Amino acid sequence: MDHDNSGCQAPPEGPVLCINNCGFFGSAATMNMCSKCHKDMMLKQEQAKLAASSIENIMNGSSSSSGNEPVVAANVDISLNPIEPKIVCAQPSLASGSEESREAKPKDGPKRCNSCNKRVGLTGFNCRCGSLFCALHRYSDKHNCPFDYRTAAQDAIAKANPVVKAEKLDKI
Numbered sequence: 001m002d003h004d005n006s007g008c009q010a011p012p013e014g015p016v017l018c019i020n021n022c023g024f025f026g027s028a029a030t031m032n033m034c035s036k037c038h039k040d041m042m043l044k045q046e047q048a049k050l051a052a053s054s055i056e057n058i059m060n061g062s063s064s065s066s067g068n069e070p071v072v073a074a075n076v077d078i079s080l081n082p083i084e085p086k087i088v089c090a091q092p093s094l095a096s097g098s099e100e101s102r103e104a105k106p107k108d109g110p111k112r113c114n115s116c117n118k119r120v121g122l123t124g125f126n127c128r129c130g131s132l133f134c135a136l137h138r139y140s141d142k143h144n145c146p147f148d149y150r151t152a153a154q155d156a157i158a159k160a161n162p163v164v165k166a167e168k169l170d171k172i
Helices: 035-060 097-104 149-160
Strands: none
Touching: none
16 A cells, blocks of 8 residues: 555654754654744743734833724744853963952862871861861860850750749739
């Protein structure tokens, strides 16, 4: 049987690339565009229609339409241009670029205990005094911590439990 005689369409030869050259495949239902390009095109057409109708309303006096005035923007042509990525040079200049790169990414050595200088890596313990310690020196009595835990606890208790004074009662 021949496809021309029976009226059936031949199956497509292969996938069709998007007509906007975005790299994705399109379909006949979306005018040979990928879904993203088709959605963008429909959105732009809708915005153009809204802009044209708002201009028409402004020219006609918002609500009165006499029909004698010419339409300013009846048909708007939209051209879809693929967005090209902007290439930025990542090489710093010789004069001041080296100082900026140091400030942007400070090079830290391996994390070490402040008491024994042992490498702690991810297992280090941060103390309230702001230093980093190994498992042996993590307690405040092991590294002579200058942080005053007693006053910190007193302040926390004072904030959590405010003083409550009842009004005096009149004696009979």
